[in-house]
Amino acid sequence: MRIIIVQYAGDYREAVYRFAAGQGETYHAQRYSVNSVAALTSFAEEVAVLCCITESPYNEKLPNGVRAIGAGCQHPVDFKAIIQQIEAYQPTHLILNIPSREILNWAIKRQLPTITCLADSFNSKNWRQRLRNFQLVRALNHPQIQWVANHGITASESLCSIGVNPNKIIPWDWPYPITPDAFSAKTLFTGNEPRTLVYVGLITEAKGVGDALEAVALLRSKNVPVTLKLAGKGDLEVFQQKAATLNITDAVEFLGLVDNKSIIPLMRSADLVLVPSRHDYPEGFPLTIYEALCSRTPIVASDHPMFVRQLRHRVNAMLFPAGQPQAIAGQIEAIFSDAALYSQISEATAATWHQLQLPVKMGDLLARWVNTTPENQQWLYQHRLTSGLYKQQPISQTSVQLAEA
Structure with a gap:
């Protein structure tokens, strides 16, 4: 053979x-x-x-x-x-x-x-x-x-x-050697520090990276203090230039390719995980979502056809129409203004993760x-x-x- x-x-x-x-x-x-x-x-x-x-x-x-x-x-x-x-x-x-x-x-x-x-x-x-x-x-x-x-x-x-x-x-x-059972559900902190958003995946337009950057710019223009960390390889120079054009360089950090063992801790330390894939990207059900659910950090995701069977808006995630930066910003604002909703979604992540196994x-x-x-x-x-x-x-x-x- x-x-x-x-x-x-x-x-x-x-x-x-x-x-x-x-x-x-x-x-x-x-x-x-x-x-x-x-x-x-x-x-x-x-x-x-x-x-x-x-x-x-x-x-x-x-x-x-x-x-x-x-x-x-x-x-x-x-x-x-x-x-x-x-x-x-x-x-x-x-x-x-x-x-x-x-x-x-x-x-x-x-x-x-x-x-x-x-x-x-x-x-x-x-x-x-x-x-x-x-x-x-x-x-x-x-x-x-x-x-x-x-x-x-x-x-x-x-x-x-x-x-x-x-x-x-x-x-x-x-x-999956690490499960959400290793972490407690999260609550929304009430300090004045900027809230951290994390994106993990290919740095490309089809994955919604440009939409995420524009959403950050919209939030900053409304005096909503957020920062965005992006982990992954791809068109880094293109999106670094876009961040500069949007005048958000100080709010965006491109981490490059990150050792996988650091991904769940990175997500755990963030306030939200973004999964903004556009419909034309041929997603299966990305490992990023499994890892985010494991971290117990709430997800803000697009309505990609491969996501909406498992993610429920305001139940175990916040969903938005793909390709719409204003909608991303709106869902981020919505969950950051509702501590009970934030806790509810974080609580639901463990059951969702187990259902996916x-x-x-x-x-x-x-x-x-x-x-x-x-x-x-x-x-x-x-x-x-x-x-x-x-x-x-x-x-x-x-x-x-x-x-x-």
Whole structure:
């Protein structure tokens, strides 16, 4: 058995050497992910991870037994070139972490046993998306694609909404060694110091970073004292310049990429966590929300379709229409002027976090698929989306309407 795992970005080789040097994780469960892949070597002749986006091409057997292949591509990825590299490896099994219909169709043509392990959401807002989804669904529903795993219930249901057979879908999640039970609910402090907002994630327009900066400027213009800390990599210079243009440089701190073990303490120390993603960003259910819920710090989030099934306006979060800085500022003002509401939302975070937990962890999913015993095949079948294990909340129209008010 020769297994190849294909992912868009996230340099596996770099992570292995960083951990070997005693350095920390740059995102949640990164070490777990690295070790879960290495564990597959006990079932196979060789396991390889092919990363599409790397600064330069490479092909190297790592100390943990995994072969790391860097395609040396930049965005947008040439999937024909990626397929050539997959073919050169001569795999017997494929684990696909990106929803590439080109790679799926190649695997179907080669009759290659395949599973997806995605972290993506899907919608059909325009004809281009509908056409792409039609082609993707046709590939995912092919019998050669044995299981279609996606991160979280909401993202998994988005696959159903575009036509993927729900009996093939398995919702998966990461393990969470820190839980909200480690923290008490928070209350709103009454001092005169500026209140701290925190954003964690990619520093891009689609993630709503520009909207957050404009909201800070609006609040400052109304003499509402706030500061914003942003942790993550991306278009830092662009948004540093925007902060300067908005005359809020003194209120904004770009922290860059932060060690993951510092994220929950950073959120815990803040007064609010912002999750302002626009609808065009293909969120699953971001780890930022899990981490914010764990910290017990109230969330102010957009009404992204992947959020509104789990977050309820003025119940366990404050919601606003995506892409509207005035609405962000309004929800921040609203919760900062209502100490009881602040405490209520913080209190609700623990129950929300526990409701989001799933029985299937990524490492178990891959190991049970690779080790094809009858017991493991039955386990996968018992954890499909239609198994009855998963209780999903309907979209709260009230949440959206209140957020728009």
